[in-house]
Amino acid sequence: MTYLLFVSKPSGYELHERDGDPPGIGTEIEQDGKMMHVAKIAPSPLPGDKRPCAYLSD
Numbered sequence: 001m002t003y004l005l006f007v008s009k010p011s012g013y014e015l016h017e018r019d020g021d022p023p024g025i026g027t028e029i030e031q032d033g034k035m036m037h038v039a040k041i042a043p044s045p046l047p048g049d050k051r052p053c054a055y056l057s058d
Helices: none
Strands: 002-009 012-019 028-031 034-043 052-057
Touching: 002 028, 028 052
Parallel strands: 002 052
Antiparallel strands: 002 012, 028 034, 034 052
């Protein structure tokens, strides 16, 4: 199984694919050398994509 990470940046956003099950809300994840938290788990923002997406926040 794979899931997506939605990373918001000042220049826009990025989607990263990860293997495994999505992390739980509140989980700390290192992304681009920075510790971020999972704010929510929602459907993928990509049309027709059934994978879950973990939205990260500072």
